Amino acid sequence: MTVSINLKRIVDDSYSIQIGPLPEINFEGKVAVLTNPKVAGLHLHTLLSRISAKEVYVITIPDGEHYKTLETIEFILDRMFDHRLNRKSLLVAFGGGVIGDMGGFSASLYNRGIDFIQIPTTLLSQVDASVGGKTGINNRYGKNLIGAFHQPRAVYIDPSFLKTLPSREFGAGVAEIVKMAVTFNAPFFEWLELHDLREGDNLLVAIKKAVETKAAVVEEDEKEQGLRAALNYGHTFGHVIENETKYETYLHGESVAIGMVMANELACECGLMERSEAERVKALLERYELPLSYPITDIEKFYQAFFLDKKSADSAITFILPRGIGGVEITDKIEADTVKKILTMFKGAGA
């Protein structure tokens, strides 16, 4: 005896990303702003002056990847319940990638999903985390291993928030911009080689190009069944580095920069990339003072850590390798020995 449940339907999670001065936010219901103490001190007055709603609550959580845990999610949800938010309430995630990931995740869980808006305040979150609806947390097994796909209703990118951004965090954001260009957009990469993002309107143009590049990928493959995995270029290595250094030594974008250098070495070894192309990527990253190397202490341990990365299937590790500049190859056919040969190049290397 069989009963069929027919759940084929059209879902529309479209939204728009506005780049420019923060617009007015008018909302009929309750609004909870999620932020951290630092961003709040610098920019909360600006945000609050733009919000008009029935009731507004501000929830702050400590800054840093260390706090991107299920425990913090429970804390956020408890505050939302304290103030009796309901299904028609709105969460505004106001901060960097950690705030965006945890705000989106909390919104997805609260009453099985409420609306949220993202207002990213770091370059990295503006160009990367703001597009695509990936939300989640870390655990002791790795980064972003637990989470949900939950699309924001809108994203507001106001570059004026970046004026207070420390230069290391600026560089970390540039790393994700470079990532997008190398894998999907050769003309953008060439443009980046010719333009300094610290000058004039170049940054605004780069943000738009990066967001458009990522948007095209996410539209094609929202749930990362195929192409979207290519956005993890640099991340397969980067996640292991972040985990080994307990998220203390490098910013996310910095570990991605090192990860891209490692991936490029592997791509060169496999004949997918010319040495000269790998050098061009290195030169671009170096211009923004990004780290390009990481001293691996234990090759076998580093290699085994790949298997915990959620992009890896049962027994093979999936690598995202550039196919020259502007192309990309997702492959799980790289021999362990080849990978370990590349890792050995970084053994004890200076940072």
Add this chain to the structure above:
Amino acid sequence: MTVSINLKRIVDDSYSIQIGPLPEINFEGKVAVLTNPKVAGLHLHTLLSRISAKEVYVITIPDGEHYKTLETIEFILDRMFDHRLNRKSLLVAFGGGVIGDMGGFSASLYNRGIDFIQIPTTLLSQVDASVGGKTGINNRYGKNLIGAFHQPRAVYIDPSFLKTLPSREFGAGVAEIVKMAVTFNAPFFEWLELHDLREGDNLLVAIKKAVETKAAVVEEDEKEQGLRAALNYGHTFGHVIENETKYETYLHGESVAIGMVMANELACECGLMERSEAERVKALLERYELPLSYPITDIEKFYQAFFLDKKSADSAITFILPRGIGGVEITDKIEADTVKKILTMFKGAGA
């Protein structure tokens, strides 16, 4: 400057519910079975003899609503990571409603979502929790307030698992069957009045009718924007009772039975239901030895607790009231005084 993210697409989460002897489960990847010690002791050998997969792991969690927490979810996810499940792995939720809700929720969170199959072993979970994709946990603010919509790939309902079910749990399942009939299916209600579910094949027929009734509602309104809320008939009151008694005094279905009696009184008061119809519902519930009353100690406290129920909007409480037998009305227009008058009828009432 605006970048549009176009995420309009066709999503197909259709699945089928098979009612009858448990079929073979053949799976290429890793399988994690989530169950509790009691169900495992009684039926795990049957399930394991039907599964053929690359690797099979069994995760047990303690039985009971008390353990339906974020902490237990973290425990489940940790065990899944221990065994390196990946995006192509499968979770099998094998047990009652608590196992189903937590298994589905864990599957929705692991790597941002993996497949799961439900094999409900109680009558209540077979007729109710197995249809609709609602997953989640409780917290100190109430029931199922945190969670996700995550549809199973398949549901297998094998009534032979019910042979070991205590009679109180059987009754609790019947309460949800009655719920479906009262609100959506008058002929089914009349059939229930004429057939004892403890005799012959009547139970099999009733499970099918209940599942079909719920399926029709979920197909129309998967995310509970409207009609689906009617499935909460009896739950608005029931949740408060469960919360007040700390999930210790009543089984879920038992508190729903009391909740239906309360909702019916309110419906009679509002002229939506005849006294004789309310009596017929009572008589049917009584036949399965379900509790029909609850001694409210503090009317005001009981009333205020409604506001934490996630179905309630900002300032109004949403009630699900039968419109006779086979009809339903979702309303947030009931005056506080009217509700409190009904609650007073139960003040200090014997259970």
